[in-house]
Amino acid sequence: MERKVMERLVAWHEKGKDRKPLILDGARQVGKTYVLREFGLRYFKNTIYVNFETNLTVASYFEKDISPERIIRFLESTYNEAIIPGQTLIIFDEIQACERALTSLKYFCEDANEYHIAAAGSLLGVAINREKYSFPVGKVETITLKPLDIEEFLLAVGRDKLVVEIKEAFITNIPLPEGLHFAALELYRLYLIIGGMPAAVLKYLETGKLIEIADIQNGILNDYIADMAKYSSNTESVKIRAAYNSIPSQLAKENKKFQYKLAQKGGTAVIFGAAIEWLCFSGIVMKCQKIEQGLMPIAVYADLSSFKLYLGDVGILSMKSGIAHQTILSDMEINNTFIGAVAENYVAQALSTKGHPLYYWESQSIAEIDFVIQLDEKVIPIEVKSGVRTRSKSLSVYREKYNPEYCIRISAKNFGFENGIKSVPLYAVFLI
Numbered sequence: 001m002e003r004k005v006m007e008r009l010v011a012w013h014e015k016g017k018d019r020k021p022l023i024l025d026g027a028r029q030v031g032k033t034y035v036l037r038e039f040g041l042r043y044f045k046n047t048i049y050v051n052f053e054t055n056l057t058v059a060s061y062f063e064k065d066i067s068p069e070r071i072i073r074f075l076e077s078t079y080n081e082a083i084i085p086g087q088t089l090i091i092f093d094e095i096q097a098c099e100r101a102l103t104s105l106k107y108f109c110e111d112a113n114e115y116h117i118a119a120a121g122s123l124l125g126v127a128i129n130r131e132k133y134s135f136p137v138g139k140v141e142t143i144t145l146k147p148l149d150i151e152e153f154l155l156a157v158g159r160d161k162l163v164v165e166i167k168e169a170f171i172t173n174i175p176l177p178e179g180l181h182f183a184a185l186e187l188y189r190l191y192l193i194i195g196g197m198p199a200a201v202l203k204y205l206e207t208g209k210l211i212e213i214a215d216i217q218n219g220i221l222n223d224y225i226a227d228m229a230k231y232s233s234n235t236e237s238v239k240i241r242a243a244y245n246s247i248p249s250q251l252a253k254e255n256k257k258f259q260y261k262l263a264q265k266g267g268t269a270v271i272f273g274a275a276i277e278w279l280c281f282s283g284i285v286m287k288c289q290k291i292e293q294g295l296m297p298i299a300v301y302a303d304l305s306s307f308k309l310y311l312g313d314v315g316i317l318s319m320k321s322g323i324a325h326q327t328i329l330s331d332m333e334i335n336n337t338f339i340g341a342v343a344e345n346y347v348a349q350a351l352s353t354k355g356h357p358l359y360y361w362e363s364q365s366i367a368e369i370d371f372v373i374q375l376d377e378k379v380i381p382i383e384v385k386s387g388v389r390t391r392s393k394s395l396s397v398y399r400e401k402y403n404p405e406y407c408i409r410i411s412a413k414n415f416g417f418e419n420g421i422k423s424v425p426l427y428a429v430f431l432i
Contacts, residue, residue, distance in 0.1 A: 001156045001198060001205075003031060005145055009039045012141060013116065019141075021105040021117040023095070025124050026145035027283035027312055028227065029220045031198040032120040035145065036091050044116070045087040048079050052098035059098045066104040068112035085114035092119040096126075106136035126231050126281045144283070146353045147196025147313045151430045154187060156201055162187075170431045173422065175414035181425065182331070185412060188427040189329050192342055195315015196349075210325055217319040224284055232278060239264075239275035247285065247309050248321040251341035255365075256308045257290070269305070276309070286310045286348055288358035291372060294379050294402040298359055298372055308360065310348040317345050343386040343426060344370055347410055350429040351382075367397035373432070378405050382432070385411035395421075408432065 005024075012022050024032045040047030052059045061074055072083050075090065083090065095101050101119075108117050119140075148156065154163050162184060169176050176184070193213065194204050200216045228237045228244075246263040250256060258276075260267030279285040290306035291298055311317040318328065327336055348358055351371060361369040361381065371382040381404055383395050390411050399407065399420070407421045416423040424432065 001031075001148065001152065001201060003035050003145075003148070003152060005035060005143060006039065008143055009035070009118075010043065012143075013039075013043055017113070019113055019116075020109045021113075021119065021136075021140050023105070023124065023140050023142045024118060024120045024145055025142055025283070026122065028122040028223050029197050029199060030145050030147050030283075032122070032145050033091075033093055034198065036089075036093075036118050036120055039118070040089040040091065044089040045084070046081055047089045047091060048075055048081060048083060049091045049093065050075070051093040052101055053094040059101070062098055062100040062104060066100055066107060068104070068108050068115070071104060072112070072115065083115070086116070089116045089118060092117065094121065095119040096121040096123050103136060106139040109136065109139040123227060123231055123282055126278055146283075147315075147349070148198065148201055149196060149350055149353045149430045150188065150191050150427060153191050153194070153196060153201060154184075154427075156205060157187065159187065166428050167431060169415040170424065170428050173415055173417040175416060176425075178414075181414050184425065184427040185331065186329075188425075189331075192314055192328050192346060193318050193325055195313040195318070197313055197315060200315055213315070214319050217316055221316065221320065224282075227282065228278075231282075236275060236278070239272055240278050242267075243272050243275045243309075244279055244285065247311055248317065248341075250309060251317075251345065252321075252338050254337070256341070256344070257306055258309050279309070284312045286312060286352050286358055288348060288360050288371070291359045291361050292363070294361055294369075294372060294381065294398060294404070296374065296377065296379055298374050298379055299357065302359065306362075310345045310358075312349065314342060314346040314349055318342060340384075340386045343410075344384050346426070347371065347382070347384050347429050351432065354430070354432065356432075361398065363397060363401070367394035369394055369398050380404060380406065380408055382408045382410060385409065386426075388412045 012019060024036060026032055050058050076083050092101055105117060108115060151163055162180060165176060165180055193210055194200050197220055200213050203212055203216050228240045232240060242263045249262055250258055260269060260272050263272055280287050288308040288310060289302040291301040292303055293301040295301060323338055352358060356373045359372045361372045369381045370384040373380050373382060381398050383392055388411060390409055395407060408424055409421050410424050410426055410429055412426060413423050414425060
């Protein structure tokens, strides 16, 4: 499976004297190890791979002197391979399990940046917020890897030419031929079930069946739960699990604002604040902050007390909610409000993958816009509909109040641009 992050890794490789050690961050099971190993195979003569969770002997060596010269000499002896600047990729995997290895990146940056050091960590956002960690601020380049987006999924299932057609239609606002449009919608619905976790996509590629996908997703979910226990106190892990388990029911409400009482009776921000931050830092959920003004810059108008939480992978949400596959796969307009929640989670995931901070707009509980993004100097409202029925009072209220240059409506409708609204089919959100 080809990952778009490879382009950024190649750019890092070619930086020369300005290169810093790299950290590939992200939630568990998003493919960090695979990507770095594949990167090493393609662009380096040899690769030294160190896993700090499983190789405790190597991890213990870092408890002493962490000068680059000493570490390089030790790795050459341990792996019986010469480490040659420009020709060897050194991978530090699960680096969050070894604090001193994380600290050593600072010295590689300052004293030995001729070496290519790429680290991977699945809970760095959590680890660096623990007191004992000394993160090498300013001494590393960080790239966050997320689950496969729908473009990567389409490429994985061999629909390269369809991706080209989608990109052209997005630019020109000219509808796709009907056959291609419906084929792309079918693949989008498949993606809602499979999601973007590489193991789930790979299982589908191998079998062509959906029946085994839930087992893969449950395994990933169990890994998440294990991390909640391992990387937090017993009391805190209970709160983290409660908040996480409540997300499908939070999204099932008409008002999807996170309500603490759905996680626990009598729940409050004081009780669950740290747990929610843990989930966000871990990368397994995304926070969408409320804004009360559709003005530039949107970040300064955020209401920190009001937010929605989405799962980091829409396939995990579909599995966790128990929604039937046939309900998702149907091309009929089904009276199932949770389909809308799944579509909204999918769009949140796509926007986050593109680097957009997540915000939604609400006006005195009268109108709500699902997402608001900042493109250059424009504030663009985005409305999400799971089907072809797109009538909405909220978008009219927003337009009357702020007069945006244009709006985006995401739905099952084909491409188009009319009355200041850019119509983007659900399968094309990766282009926004």
